[in-house]
Structures are given as C-alpha cells and as structure tokens.
Amino acid sequence: MTADTTRDLYRHWAAETGSLLRGELSPVALTRYQNESWLHLGAEPVGVQYRDIDVDGLHGLSARPEDPPRGPVVLYFHGGGYLGGSAEAARKLVGHLAVTSGISVLSVDYRLAPEHVFPAQLDDAVKAWNWLVSHDYHPANQVVLAGDSAGGLLATVLAQYLRDKGLGRPSGVVGLSAYYDLDGHSPVWDENGDRDALATREAALQLLPIIAGPEGTVKDPYLTALSGGAHDLPPLHLSYGGDEALRGGGREFAEQAAAAGTEVELEIVDGQQHVFHYAAGRSAAADAALAKAxxxxxxxLAVSA
Incomplete structure (x- = not known):
C-alpha cells in the first residue's frame, strides 16, 4: 500500500460528502460514519488479544500483546474531533502500539459532542484514570497516556489536569497528530496550501463551538493544551504528518514544553497526512512512527519503575 493511503481516504470522504448530505445524513452523523473507516486503513496486528472491559461505566477495549509484563499499561483515547471515532475504529492502531511497546493498551470510549459538550470528555478521561490507578497493579507511574487527534489532545489535557489537581503523574504522554490548534491560529494553515487532504481552518472554526458549546473558549486551560501550561508534565512524544496543518499546533506545544523544562520529542514525517498512523501494517511510515512511539x-516506563 502506498504512502498516499490516508490521503486517498480523505479524498474519498470529500467526494462522497455531498451525496451523503443530500441523502439527509447530518454533518455530525456523516463525521461519525466516516471516522469509523479509519479501522480499515491498517492491517491486523499479529499476536494481539482484544477484550471488552467495563471501565466504571465506560466501554473499554484492551489490546494485549503476547506475554505482556504485569503492571504497565497505556491508557488510550481515540480521535474524531470529540465528535466521532471510537475504540473500535482505533482497534488496529491500538493493537500495533501494544506490539511496539510490548505492554497492554486500554482504549476507552468517551462521551461525544454535540450531545455532550466539553468538559464531558475530560470528565470521562478522569474517570478512566481513577478506575485504572485504583487497581493495585496499575500505579500512576506505570501508566502512559496516549491518543490520536482529539484523543491526543485529551491525553495531554488529562496530564495537565492531574498535575493541577494532584491526582498522580503518568510516566509519559504520546500524541499522534494531537489536535491542539482548535481555533486555527497557526500560520501553518496558510502555508500548507492543498497539502492537507482533510482539515481546513474553516472546518476547525466551525468545530470549536460544537465541541465547547456557545460559551466555550480556547482560553479554558483544559479545552486546549496550549492554554494549560506545559510545565511539570511527564515526558511527551508528539508525532505528525508533514502535510497536515495541525502540525503547527504540535510544534507550538513542543516549544512551550521545551521552554518549560519538560522533555519532549517532536516527530514530523514528510509527506504524511493527519493520523497516518492508522495505516500501520500497510505503511512503512506508520510502522516506523509507531515503533518510535x-x-x-x-x-x-523503565525510568519511572
């Protein structure tokens, strides 16, 4: 499969959007329908067992590699702009991360906008964290937070919230194409031209009030990580496609983190689209990025042990 796998999917989404909307599928329903097709980008990971788990009333999907060590775990949040996506859509991606990290990954479904505006997503993330660390075999320092797109944002703001409330410190945060630039302020939107096959500044601006509600603002420190401060956070690993406009927000947050003394790895992979990581198993770029993650x-986890 070519490096254009993710780009081709997004072009297909754009081509079918008009007909699906004319068929009386609402924009929100359309987004959710399309986001589920992320599952089909990648190949099935080898040697992974999946299990559904009740996470204090939230649906969780555990991806367990062969013979994982007891204790460490990745707590994962799927992408979809807080509007769509699911643990099932992220299943293969999460499975590949379980293989490359060698530990179990717990992917959790959280409430979605517009039925549930922010901070419902953060409330559910906190609930999942509390459930996980309440088990004696999951101490806080043996948990890594991770996610893609809006889920990468959620993993980051959860780390900020835990820091501010004194609720524990995870070992690290992994953001795959994390969606930090909610208000489209980065100059990368202007520089990118037609390279980004999915996102536009106009779409980002339309999405913000749906996520946050009419009273929401990016000044809310937990709505966007860029307002929450990058000090005293665990180490960060951020990975973006070189053709996605959201890399501008990722670079901005990485610079904040470095200036605040937080360890940060920023990877920008030339020629790749938003959450190209979903093509793992069929894309050399996705495989390499997940190997680094x-x-x-x-x-x-070794440092925190």
Missing part, C-alpha cells in the same frame, strides 16, 4: 513508552 513504542520505544518511547518502554523508555519512560
């Missing part, structure tokens, strides 16, 4: 998970 898995190595980061192993390293920060």
């Amino acid at each position: 898995g190595a980061f998970v192993q390293r920060v």
Whole structure:
C-alpha cells in the first residue's frame, strides 16, 4: 500500500460528502460514519488479544500483546474531533502500539459532542484514570497516556489536569497528530496550501463551538493544551504528518514544553497526512512512527519503575 493511503481516504470522504448530505445524513452523523473507516486503513496486528472491559461505566477495549509484563499499561483515547471515532475504529492502531511497546493498551470510549459538550470528555478521561490507578497493579507511574487527534489532545489535557489537581503523574504522554490548534491560529494553515487532504481552518472554526458549546473558549486551560501550561508534565512524544496543518499546533506545544523544562520529542514525517498512523501494517511510515512511539513508552516506563 502506498504512502498516499490516508490521503486517498480523505479524498474519498470529500467526494462522497455531498451525496451523503443530500441523502439527509447530518454533518455530525456523516463525521461519525466516516471516522469509523479509519479501522480499515491498517492491517491486523499479529499476536494481539482484544477484550471488552467495563471501565466504571465506560466501554473499554484492551489490546494485549503476547506475554505482556504485569503492571504497565497505556491508557488510550481515540480521535474524531470529540465528535466521532471510537475504540473500535482505533482497534488496529491500538493493537500495533501494544506490539511496539510490548505492554497492554486500554482504549476507552468517551462521551461525544454535540450531545455532550466539553468538559464531558475530560470528565470521562478522569474517570478512566481513577478506575485504572485504583487497581493495585496499575500505579500512576506505570501508566502512559496516549491518543490520536482529539484523543491526543485529551491525553495531554488529562496530564495537565492531574498535575493541577494532584491526582498522580503518568510516566509519559504520546500524541499522534494531537489536535491542539482548535481555533486555527497557526500560520501553518496558510502555508500548507492543498497539502492537507482533510482539515481546513474553516472546518476547525466551525468545530470549536460544537465541541465547547456557545460559551466555550480556547482560553479554558483544559479545552486546549496550549492554554494549560506545559510545565511539570511527564515526558511527551508528539508525532505528525508533514502535510497536515495541525502540525503547527504540535510544534507550538513542543516549544512551550521545551521552554518549560519538560522533555519532549517532536516527530514530523514528510509527506504524511493527519493520523497516518492508522495505516500501520500497510505503511512503512506508520510502522516506523509507531515503533518510535513504542520505544518511547518502554523508555519512560523503565525510568519511572
């Protein structure tokens, strides 16, 4: 499969959007329908067992590699702009991360907008964290937070919330194409031209009030990580496609983190689209990026042990 796998999917979404909307599928329903097709980008990971788990009333999907060590775990949040996506859509991606990190990954479904505006997503993330660390075999320093797109944002703001409330410190945070630039302020939107096959500044601006409600603002420190401060956070690993406009927000947050003394790895992969990581098993770029993410998970857990 070519490096254009993710780009081709997004072009297909754009081509079918008009007909699906004319068929009276609402924009929100359309987004959710399309986001589920992320599952089909990648190949099935080898040697992974999946299990559904009740996470204090939230649906969780555990991806367990062969013979994982007891204790460490990745708590994962799927992408979809807080509007769509699911643990099932992210299943293969999560399975590949379980393989590269060598530990179990727990992917959790959280409430979605517009039925549930922010901070419902953060409330559910906190609930999942509390459930996980209440088990004696999951101490806080043996948990890594991770996610893609809006889920990468959620993993990051959860780390900020835990820091501010004194609720524990995870070992690290992995953000795959994390969606930090909610208000489209980065100049990368202007520089990118037609390279980004999915996102536009106009779409980002339309999405913000749906996520946050009419009273929401990006000044809310937990709505966007860029307002929450990058000080005293665990190590960060951020990975973006070189053709996605959201890399601008990722670079901005990485610079904040470095200036605040937080360890940060920023990877920008030339020619790749938003969450190209979903093509793992069929894309050399996705495989390499997840190998780096898995190595980061192993390293920060070893340091925290």
